[in-house]
Amino acid sequence: MAVPQLTLLPDPPLLTDDEDTYNAKADATVIAQQKSIPEINTSLTWIGAQVTAIGGYATTASNAATSASDSATLAGQAKTQAQAAAAAAGSAAGLPSLAGNDRRPLGVVPGATGVSWLTAIKSLYIEPSVKQSSGGAVSLNLGTSGLFDVTLTSNTTFTFTGVPSLSATEMLVVVVRVTNGATGYSVTWPAGIVWEASGGVTPPTPNANKSQEFLFTFEGSTVIGRKGAGT
Incomplete structure (x- = not known):
């Protein structure tokens, strides 16, 4: 149902009107007011219906929230039961x-x-090495490996991704071997690395036709870098 509209009343009578005009306006106004009563009643009925509908929406939303909460509770219980079953199966095995x-x-x-x-x-623990020839922006995904062998094809910016969350008693060691061909391209390492070098200076990139290994130790949120063996 469309929003009900009230018909505008005619111009009211004014004290400045002459008698005939005043009387005509007064008659028209009274008649219009009588006709507006059904329109007002229709509008009030429509407003009541909207209030009822809004209440229904609120009830539906409340029921949905309760259902979602119940589902979450059941899911949590199912997870606990599954974990208990897995633990029991593991113990039995x-x-x-x-x-x-x-x-x-x-x-x-x-x-x-x-x-x-x-x-x-x-x-003996053997880890897969990620070997690639690349340049530009290069992502070293620690979720894939901790050993990377990269031959530069242009100036390169490295980033570490897939870094696991480490506790205060855990440490992750990563090795990155960088090789330059006939052209000695440069490397930019991620910011924030604490370099174990004189003055904390970032070690240089290997010269053309040379290789250099870089070792990184991840300790909590700290990354310590050092220069390894090279040619």
Whole structure:
């Protein structure tokens, strides 16, 4: 239903009008006022309907919020149950508890009688190396590897992405080997690196036809850089 409209009243009678004009205007005004009563009633009915509809919307929104909250509660309960089931299955299979063993490797205990979380890595660990020829803006994704071998094709700006969240007792070591071909291109490292060099100066990029390794230690929010071996 469209918004009801009230018909404008005619010009009212004025004291400055002559008698005939005054009487004509007065008659027209009274008649118009009588006709406006149904229009006013229609408008009030429409307003009441809108108020009722708004109340219905509020109730629907409240019900939806309650339903969403109930769903979230059920999802949380399902997650807890799934975690408990996984822990029970792991225990039945002879696996140690996950609690308190963040990032620890799982290894076979001496005598090969079971498995346990290791406090130190005793076995050989081989990590994939990301080897590429590139230049310009180059992203070193630590979620992919911690070893990068980059041959420069132009002046290059490196950024570290995929950096994991480390606790105060955790450390991540990254190695970046930079190689220049016949042209000695330059490298710009991310800002904020603490360089372990005289005066904290950023080590130079290798000359043409030379390679240089750079080592980075991520400790919390601090990144420590140092110059490694080179040709």
